[in-house]
Amino acid sequence: MHSDGSKFAVGYRVHGHLAVYLRARMARRDIECARTVGHPRARRAPAIPCPLLRGPATFPLVYPPQSSRPPRPRRSDHGPSRTRRAGSKRYASGGKMIEVIEVSKRFGSQEVLSQVSFTALDGEITGFVGPNGAGKSTVLKIVAGTVTPTSGSVMIDGHAYQDADRPGSVLGAFLSAETIPEHMTAFSFLTYISDVQGLERNAAAAALELVGLAKAKNQKVRRFSLGMRQRLGIASVLVGDPQNLILDEPINGLDPDAILWLRSFLVSAAQRGKSVLLSSHHMAELSMVANKIVLLDGGRVSRQGPLDAFLSSGSQQVYFEASDLFGAVAQLHLGGYHAEMFREGALVTNAEPSEIGKVIYDSGRELRHLSVVKQTLEETYFETIDSEASTRQVSETRR
Secondary structure (H helix, E strand, O other): OOOOOOOOHHOOOOOOHHHHHHHHHHHOOOHHHHHHHHOOOOOOOOOOOOOOOOOOEEEOOOOOOOOOOOOOOOOOOOOOOOOOOOOOOOOOOEEEEEEEEEEEEEEOOOEEEEEEEEEEEEEEEEEEOOOOOOOHHHHHHHHOOOOOEEEEEEEOOOOOHHHHHHHHHHHEEOHHHHHOOOOOHHHHHHHHHHHHHOOOOHHHHHHHHHHHOOHHOEHHHHHHOHHHHHHHHHHHHHHHOOEEEEEEEEOOOOOOHHHHHHHHHHHHHHHHHOEEEOOOOOOHHHHHHOOOEEEEEOOOEEEEEEEHHHHHOOOOOOEEEEEOOHOOOOHHHHHOEEEEEOOOOOEEEOOOOHHHHHHHHOOOOOOOEEEEEEHHHHHHHHHHHHHHHHHHHHHHHHH
């Protein structure tokens, strides 16, 4: 124990080569693996020799899950216990679950994030999008507690994540499959996580069953495909049944069946009152599951709002099919509408469907199909990115 009596000084020991390997991996990746599996309170220890690295390395020391030291008494636990479920009084209020408040981050002289603010509510899937280099991964690491912001804060259910008594039940973050030790089996990796979080080992078997890896539980991770590693990474954050989920590009490498499973799982999780923060470049998939979209560009939130606002942000188009299509288009032009031939019908821009239907009926033609065409999430995404780029270019020119 440290001289200051800190409880972080107590190390959770794993004997043999496993301990050496995990310590080296954790040091190399800034403790991401340790905190991802439920240790936001990990602290750096004095340097120790490590044969897997060329010099002295440090490893995170964490409070052991089965220590004889009783937990600090609190009037209320931060986050749900294993028996608490969404729908209890604590989560029925619809309060903020993940709140990012004016977060900024600098690496040296480079500012990668500037005043980033958004919320991911319970019972919703929040899509997190942006071009490469926008700072999405940095934001997610800050939320997960593996990176410290230069300024600003992150609150989980109204509390700082590092104050959680049961971090594994508060937040589960899957940031990268690269942090999974390749020499371990799927089952040994998840049982390690279960031991660290003080859970029963059957939680590992249940998580493997949930993601479809039960039959591969004794295989080494090095033999896994990218899709299988992604599934194992997702399983690692489900072991503690967290109330809040953070997933960074979970669809990468998944086959169509796995994508369908993930889509169903995320929707079900949100319906059970969990908060899901989902980062992805797959706009079509996001538009199927997301309730809200946060668009990050150049380290800033350039736009955020309900999914419907992103799908209806462009000019409205009406698609119709009719007898004597060329005559119907000509009639619309005479009425001041802008119509263009499209597939087996025509598209009319900036018009209401009732207006178009009336013009066609009044002209004596048969209307065979009439619908409103919504802009896709991908189209809105690129329009916003292009607009932001143009604005920055004009600003730089004026300087």
